[in-house]
Amino acid sequence: MIIDIITIFPEMFDGILNNSIIKRAIEKEVVKVNVLNFRDFSKNKHNKVDDTTYGGGAGMLIALPAIVDCLKSIKDYDKAYKVITNPIGTVYNQSKAKELSLKDHLIIICGHYEGIDDRIENYVDEEISIGDYVLTGGEIASLAIIDSVIRLLPDAITKESIEDESFSNGLLEYPQYTKPSVYDGYVVPEVLINGDHSKIESFRLFESLKRTYLRRSDMLEKRDFTQEEKYMLDCIKLNMTFDDTLEYIKEQKKKAKKAKRTCIKK
Numbered sequence: 096m097i098i099d100i101i102t103i104f105p106e107m108f109d110g111i112l113n114n115s116i117i118k119r120a121i122e123k124e125v126v127k128v129n130v131l132n133f134r135d136f137s138k139n140k141h142n143k144v145d146d147t148t149y150g151g152g153a154g155m156l157i158a159l160p161a162i163v164d165c166l167k168s169i170k171d172y173d174k175a176y177k178v179i180t181n182p183i184g185t186v187y188n189q190s191k192a193k194e195l196s197l198k199d200h201l202i203i204i205c206g207h208y209e210g211i212d213d214r215i216e217n218y219v220d221e222e223i224s225i226g227d228y229v230l231t232g233g234e235i236a237s238l239a240i241i242d243s244v245i246r247l248l249p250d251a252i253t254k255e256s257i258e259d260e261s262f263s264n265g266l267l268e269y270p271q272y273t274k275p276s277v278y279d280g281y282v283v284p285e286v287l288i289n290g291d292h293s294k295i296e297s298f299r300l301f302e303s304l305k306r307t308y309l310r311r312s313d314m315l316e317k318r319d320f321t322q323e324e325k326y327m328l329d330c331i332k333l334n335m336t337f338d339d340t341l342e343y344i345k346e347q348k349k350k351a352k353k354a355k356r357t358c359i360k361k
């Protein structure tokens with residue numbers, strides 16, 4: 096994948112591109128990231144890229160020529176998927192990150208606190224906001240986008256760590272613990288210590304559902320559930336413990352089996 100970033104503050108990208116998973120992905124050639132300073136494309140003798148606003152107003156606005164010339168300098172820019180960061184855009188989420196990670200070539204134009212001439216929308220496929228708050232510029236939004244996209248690329252990190260994490264299955268991730276098993280009076284749930292794998296799997300599903308129900312019930316509205324998950328959710332809503340939930344599910348399964356047998360006999 097190729098990612099081109101168009102910005103007026105290229106130095107803001109140094110940290111993220113030179114550290115951890117992103118750095119490794121670049122070294123492994125999973126992704127190539129180019130950061131372009133559109134000020135370099137200004138034809139003004141002082142390298143000015145902004146101008147006064149038509150219709151009046153106190154502030155200045157980033158003008159189109161330098162940004163668009165910068166965009167057009169990118170090889171095959173017309174075939175790339177082009178986005179601009181903007182608080183009025185579509186709100187970003189994990190499924191948009193997945194969608195962008197499937198593109199061969201992504202160009203991100205960083206919005207700017209002064210604003211950009213609105214006709215920039217004719218040069219992009221999509222405007223993206225990273226949340227309902229206003230940043231001083233689009234660089235932090237772009238950083239969030241490239242970080243979340245690159246980690247999803249094949250070979251950037253292990254497939255398993257992506258499959259289990261929050262949002263990947265429409266639920267928040269279950270809690271995890273490491274040694275010591277008791278710290279400052281806080282204990283690791285017993286079920287995780289005794290090594291019964293199928294019980295641990297159920298416990299993790301139960302905790303994922305519980306967290307999502309308590310913290311992000313909006314996510315549950317968008318998801319389909321297995322019969323087991325439905326039983327678990329019923330128990331979570333009644334504030335039942337995990338052990339009582341397992342008992343309840345066992346009983347429900349027994350009842351369902353008996354009902355099926357009676358049906359067949361009839």
Ligand code: ADE
Binds near residue numbers: 181206207226228
């Ligand atoms: N620029 C300023 N605020 C932003 C936001 N929330 N998302 C994307 N770009 C922005």
